[in-house]
Amino acid sequence: MADDALDLPAPEAGTRGQRVLDLLDKAIALQTPLVQKNIARARQRNPEATPAEVIRNLERIYVSALTGAGAAVGGTAAAPGVGTGVALALSAGEALSSLQLSALFALSIAEVHGVRIDEVERRRTVVMGIMLGGSGSATITKVAERTGQHWGRHVVAKVPVATLRQINTVLGRNFITKYGTKQGIIVLGRVAPFGIGAVIGGGANAALAALAVRASRRAFGPPPPSWP
DSSP: OHHHHHTOOOHHHHHHHHHHHHHHHHHHHHHGGGHHHHHHHHTTTOTTOOHHHHHHHHHHHHHHHHHHHHHHHHHHHTSTTOOHHHHHHHHHHHHHHHHHHHHHHHHHHHHHTTOOOOSHHHHHHHHHHHHTTHHHHHHHHHHHTOOSSOHHHHHHHHSOHHHHHHHHHHHHHHHHHHHHHHHHHHHHHHTSSTTHHHHHHHHHHHHHHHHHHHHHHHHHOSOOSSOO
């Protein structure tokens, strides 16, 4: 931790980083009330679907929505006659929507696993941990000083809120660095010539979605055999 204190960001970088975290909190606040509706949508075709089937549907919906949003904005942003400023604005707006989609996905998966998340800090841990993939999982288990698989079940539901704040401080720094850098590359890529921008936008978002899906499986483990 002492080494981290020596690497404090410059004020401007710190402001940008806080904006990223503010957008994340906004996404979580907006999507939390929609979790039950999202699960109901995943069960729509089969009300008797098992938790495993619902989770597969949630994964499919998430990957499809995130990939489609990236491709659509990439194609529009790179279309003839669209200025660079407008293109960047479109991509920035899509970055916020991708945060919302990811927050909804992570919280929905937790709900299907029977992990009720009432505190804001626990929601932040789940969303950032899943979006950061393996590095998020490693951070959570290290700071919580717990070993074993499936941190989504054991760490988030049981560790004190004070410990979660410590975890989220570290996750937040990693989230700003990794998510901000990835989105910056994706945003610039979407301004590429028409067609290329759509491919970059869709492909990059598909990769982000696949990362989150794998992380959610590691976080919560096998689906419950029946509904709680």
